[in-house]
Amino acid sequence: MNYELDIHTHTIASGHAYNTLQEMIVAAKEKGLKLLGVSDHAIAMPGTCHLFYFHNLKVVNRQYGDLELMLGSEVNIVGYNGELDLDEETLQGLDYAIASLHTPCIDPGTMEQNTNAYIKAMENPYINVIGHPDDSRYPVDYEQFVLAAKKNHVLIEINNSSLNPKGFRQNAYENDKTILTLCKKYDVPVCLNSDAHTISDIANTTFSAPLLAEVDFPDALIINTSVEKLKAFLSKK
Template sequence: MQDLLDIHTHTLASGHAYSSPREMVAAARRKKLALYGMSEHTTLMPGTCHDFYFANLKVIRPEDDGIELLMGAELNIIDYGGSTDLMQFYLKNLDYAIASLHNPCIPPGTAEENTTALIGAMRNPKVCILGHPDNPAYPVDLERLVRAAKENRILLECNNSSYSLNSSRSGSREIGVQMLDLCRKHGVPVILGSDAHIDLDVGNHDNCMEVLAAADFPDSLVVNYDIDFFKSFLPKK
């Protein structure tokens, strides 16, 4: 199956990434992706862009030499109710949002607190993906999370960076296999995200492929192989 998209990526605007938007798009073109998305960290992440960045996304062309572009954000979940850190005024400009738990923005809670936070973030109408939900620093009730993802039509992410052997989220592979087992059981689709912070990693889902293989996960539940399937999870305009 051909991997057609990558929408969890970060450019220089995120503060701790190393390539420009044009370099990232060029890398997506070289990888022959059909769809590419930029998802900068939102404002409570140290060093990232100001809210105003998300007010000016209109200057980005929706297509670039045959590649469809989406402009999103990786929202920080900031409390155990699932609130996020970007105001509605700016959220309305996004094509999509990823919601994630990050140490600089919220301390790890109990499994109950972390699960409730992720499920609460699903209520944000722009959120269609939960980023790296298998991070061992934030233990969750996987059964409850997978069932909630199905009920709310939210994609759970397999994060290539998390599954790297030198990842700061060591242990994600093992939890990822457990998550995928439950997704297969309940028929819940997943998305592969590179979490690229440099152009060399755009479209790189090699670690994800290893975890999918370990879980014997069906291609039919991976949205990266079907653009229309993926778009069915995007928030309505």
């Protein structure tokens, strides 16, 4: 597979990542990416940056030789009705937004509560991706989830970090297998992301690529195969 982009990465601004923005850019160029997306954690995550950080992203250049930079945020879902920790004005100023459930920001609910939290977040016009929906600590009705992603034109992330055997998310392999099977059935695109918190992990698909091969997932539904494919998808919402 031709892997042109990675849009879930973190810099030191997130508080628990280890490289600067410039170091991430250099590493992405060295790895041959055409587009790097930096999605630092939004304000409900302990230790992350101030709201002003996201309001000031306009000052950062978006082109570095052959590498394009997109600046977004991994936004926290903080309520079971899809409430987010960034307001509409802030979300409008981002290049894109990933919405995720994190234990420091929301307690795991019932399957119905967690599914509703994701679906309501998808209905937000500024949410483009759902991040790592593969943690069994947050049980989800995956059929409802995948159909809602299709309806609301939102990408479902397959997160390489979740699949790392050293990771903390529970049962991610089986959950991602279920998600991919349903996405294949309903023709729903996915985004392969590294969730890199250090430069060595940028564009890492060590754990996600074998899973895609196992379920024979079609390249046509993988957004990372083309920058143009990503931009066309984002432009429709």
